[in-house]
Amino acid sequence: MLTAQTEQNQRVAASDAQRGMPYFCPSCREQVILKRGTRMMAHFAHRPNSNCRPFSESESQKHLTGKWQLAAYFGPKHVELEPYLQLLAQRPDLLVKREAHQLAVEYQCSPIAAGKLRQRNQGYHAYGLEVIWILGEAYLQTITSVRHAEKWLQYSDKLGWYLIFWETRQQCLIVWHHLTIDGLGGLQGWARTSTGNQVGKRTPKTLTSVQKLIQRRIQMGLHYKNAKWLKLQQFCYEHQRLLQAIPPVCYHFTNAEPLVCESPIIWAALMTVLLSEVPVGSLIRQLDLEKWAAKISTLFDGAQLIQCTTQQLANSWGRQLQRYADLLEQHGILKELAKKSWQLIASPY
Template identity: 30%
Template sequence: MLIAMINENLISANSVVHENTTKMVFVCPCCRSTVILKRGKYRIAHFSHQANATCVGFSENESEAHLKGKLTFKRQVREMGYRVEIEVVMPSIEQRADVFLPDEQFVIEYQCSPISFDEINRRTRNYRHLGNQVIWILGGRHRSRALTSEAVAKFARFQAHLGFYIVFYEASAKQFWLYDHIQEIAGKLNWQSQTFNSLAEILAFIKTSGQLSDGQSLNSVGRSALLQQLRRIQQSNILKSPTYREMVTACYRFGRLFVGCPMICHGKQAGGLPIFKQTILCWKVWLVLEIFETGLMQLSNRHLNDLFVQSVNRFGRQMVQVNNYVRFYQIEFLNFINGLRSQGYLRHTVNGVQIIRRPEWFGSYDQKRQFIMTAARLM
C-alpha cells in the first residue's frame, strides 16, 4: 500500500524523506496495526503489513504494476483539475478505494489480479450504496487473456455510442486500451480496440465522442463465420463437451439435432449482445423449441412474457456494472420475435402471436453445412 499513518496523520510512502526510519512508527489506516516502509532502487516505495497480519482493507502481495497504476491515475486526475486521493478507506463498507475523487464521488478501481464475480459485485454495490460511481480499469494480465462472457459480466459498462465496453491500462507500456462495441458473433466475442495515452483522453472519449472504428460489425458476418460456429458445435458434440450438452439434450427430447437448428436461430447477423451465460444461439434454439415444438398454434402475451422470464432465468447473466441490465434481454427477445414475424413464422394478434408456419430443421451436420455453403440466401 502507498498510504500509512504517523501521529494520526496520513503520509505517502514516497514522501518519507527521513533517512533513519527505524524509529518511525507507521500505522495502517484501516486495521491500525504497525506497517513497514519498504523502498529500494528498483521498487516503488510502499508500506507492508508485518507477517501474519490480517487486514480487510489492504491486501498484501500487491504488484508493482498495481502500485504504479494508482500513482499514475492520481497524477493524471490531478492534472485534469480534480481533487484526488488514493487508498481511501471507507470503514462503513470495509473497503478501500484505489483512487477517489471526493468532490465528484467517483471511484477508480485498478484491478490487476483475478477477482470473483461475487466479490466485484459486492464491492460495486457497496460503492453505489455510499452514492459513489465506480469504474473498473483492468491491468495487463487481464488484457493478455482471451475475453470471456464472464469478464464482460463483471467489468463491462454500457454507453449508447460505444455499446458494451471495458477499459484496460498497461502500467509497463503506460498505455490505455478501450475495447468497445463488444458483441457475440457466431458464438465468439468480437470488439473494436482503441488506444489512448492518458486517463483524460479515454474518459473524454467514453463520455462524448465515441466513434466506430474499422472493426468487425454484426452486419459484416458471412458464411465463413457460420461454418466455423457449426464446426465448433459438431466438434463439441463429438468430444462430448459440456458446452452445448444442455441444449443438445433439450433438442433430443423433441427429436431434433441441436447442430441442425433452423437458420433463423443464427439470424441475419449471427449474433447479438454479449449477455448470455451460454451463446445467444442456445437461447434462441430454446425459444424456438418452446414456441414451435410444443403443439401450440397461438401464444398469448402472458405466455410470451412467461417465456421471456424463463429464458432470462435460464440463460441470462447479471451485468455488475450495468444498471437495469434486464432491458438488454428485452431488446434481444423483442428483436427475435419480430424476426420470426418478418420471416413469416408468426403473426401478431391483439392477444399475442399466431403460428403461421414452423422453421425448418436440418437432419444432419453435413446437410446444414452444404446449405450454408451453397444457398443463394441464408435466411
C-alpha cells in the same frame, strides 16, 4: 500502499517519505515499512504475518504504478489516494471528488472472485458511493468472451456494454464499447483510447465458417457425451427436433446482448424450437417470447452481470427479444401487427 500516516496522523506519500521515520497503516495502525529503490515504485508494506484486512492484498509494481498514473489522470486536486473508509473497513484505490459527487475507483490487476467483487460494490453503494472498476492491461489479452468479461461489464446509454482498462506504458484509458456477442459467443465491439483514438474493431467471422464451427461443436459435444450438449439435445428431442437442425435464420442472430455465456445462435435455435410448435397464423406476443426465454434459461449459464442494475438487466433482455423478433420479421417468418405483437406467417423450419 502508496500512502501511510505519521505519528501525528498526517498522510504521507511513499515518494515523499523520509527513511528512518516511523509510518503507520491508516487502518490497523501497525508500523509499516518504507520500500523505495531505483527499480521499484515507492510504497509502504506491512510486516510479515500482519492481520490488517483492508491492506492485506499484495500489490504488483504495475498496480502501484497504475494507481499513481490514474491519480494524475483524474487530477491530483480531485483525488484522494487509498482513503480508508472506516465504516466499511474498505479502501478504494482512488476517491475522485468533483463538487458534491464522489466516485470510488478500483484499479484491478489480479483475479478476484465474483462474491468478493459483489461484496465490495455493495459496501460502496451502502456508503452512497458510485464505483467504477478499471482493469489492468493483462486483462486486455485474457478477456475474449462473456465468461471472461461478465463480472466487469458495465452499461450506459452512451457506450452500450463496455469495459475500461488502464495501459501503464501509454498512460491512457482504453475503452471497449458497444460490446455484443458474435455468433460463436465471443465479444465484439469497438475500442478507443482516452485520447480519442479509435484503436480497432473485432471483425466477425463469415457466415459459412460460423455454421461449420457451430456444427463441429455440437458434433464433438454429443460424441464425447458432454453434459451441456446432451442437455440441449434432450430439450430438442422433447420438442420433436434435433439440435443439429438449426434453422438457417438462426445463424444470422449475432450482435446479441451479453446475457448468456453461450453462442447466441444456439440460444436463438432453442427459441425457434418453441416457436415451431405454434401453428402458422397464430398471434405471437412479447409475453410469449419472455416465457420461452425463461423456459430455456435453465439450459444456459447466465452471465453474472454484477455491475448491472436490475433495470438495466430487464432492458437488456427486452432488446434481446426485440432483436430476435426483428430477425424473424426480416426473414419473412413474423409479421408485425402492433408494438410487441406479431403474426407467425411461415414456419421457421
